[in-house]
Amino acid sequence: GACIRGAINLPAHSFYQTVPSIVTALSHIPKVIFHCNNCKPGGRGPRTAGWYADELVKQGKEDRAKNVFVLQGGVKGWISAYGDDDGLTTKLPTLAPS
Numbered sequence: 001g002a003c004i005r006g007a008i009n010l011p012a013h014s015f016y017q018t019v020p021s022i023v024t025a026l027s028h029i030p031k032v033i034f035h036c037n038n039c040k041p042g043g044r045g046p047r048t049a050g051w052y053a054d055e056l057v058k059q060g061k062e063d064r065a066k067n068v069f070v071l072q073g074g075v076k077g078w079i080s081a082y083g084d085d086d087g088l089t090t091k092l093p094t095l096a097p098s
Contacts, residue, residue: 039074
């Protein structure tokens, strides 16, 4: 497996409850890009991006809501396009079967 270099994992199942804190924690990030496995409409990436943008508006930060994006194709699309680029993608170690 692999992941996007520099990405942070914020699980969707706890995102909604913590979104005000996440907005504060990411306040220094000019563009926030959400993704999930494939980012199909209604998926976790688009859903959490919407919650994040809504919270920015709720906090009076409408200008920052314009810089919330969803990665087209999700992590699968990223790996397909950039999986061999070590500058953009981190390879995850394969775990030995137990």
